[in-house]
Amino acid sequence: MRVHHLNCGSLRRIPLLRDRPTLGEDPAAEVVNHDLPAVCHCLLIETDSDGLVLVDTGLGTADVENPDANLGADWVAFAQPALDPRECALSQVVRLGHAAQDVRHIVxxxxxxxxxxxxxxxxxxxxxxxxxxxxxxxxxxxxxxxxSLERFMPAHRAHRPLLTPTTVEEPTEWFGFADVARPQGLAYELLMVPLPGHSAGHVGVAVRDGDGRWLLHAGDAYMYHGELDYPEPVSHPDLDPVQRGAQTDVAARVATRDRLRALHRRHADEVTVFSAHDPWEFARLAERATS
Known part of the structure; x- marks a missing residue:
């Protein structure tokens, strides 16, 4: 089993906040301490039982070829995606020596x-x-x-993806998070952890890395590491409009963020939490995975 951290879509460049805390106190600055493009952080998991498993897919090849039609012209103008075909998950899967058909599950x-x-x-x-x-x-x-349909683009569902809703067969908790589900038909140990507020059924995805440590891909439950790492939650002004425009329940999202802060503080030796778009988290984890 091996977990790869993939950036499947560089977006607009955002500054590292330098006012608090200082760079020397910022855990994300250990690897990179300058401005970076936001990322679409995905995971590719090589399993013994289920082939390849992707967690999120970022931007695809058709998005790169026809961004305004596939992603929406307004979104493209705001997000400023790099539209680099080498960043697409398919391209990265092939470069790692696999075929598209090897990806049997997407979470x-x-x-x-x-x-x-x-x-x-x-x-x-x-x-x-x-x-x-x-x-x-x-x-x-x-x-x-x-x-939801305004954000699940028609071009991304025109092929009728095999959407499979998860069900909780029996009450399951994970570090105090309730109603955790396992995807149907997946033998590999992967958990879908409800993290409500950003979308109707937003989840984090928990997997174990090669050392047996938990990784929690928290999606868009938060967007900047300062929301978890800093003494008081500090969001990013460049990412705040994205969060405000997408969230379905403000109170639920804030409560989710606070629960993730508590998880990060109490169980940092067991769980690494990261978001989908923070480039400093991505740089740190990608560096660790290849070292």
């Missing part, structure tokens, strides 16, 4: 465009989402249906 934190762009590149893969996220995009009666 999504949620169904927003910067997490689903690679789905058409793996049309055969089973795509696991939280049951509430599934309902939001399939049930017109859902309170979040319109909001």
């Amino acid at each position: 999504l934190t949620h169904l927003h465009r910067d997490h689903t762009g690679g789905l058409p590149d793996f049309p055969h893969a089973r795509v696991h989402v939280h049951a509430d996220e599934y309902q939001a995009v399939t049930d017109p009666a859902s309170a979040h249906h319109r909001h």
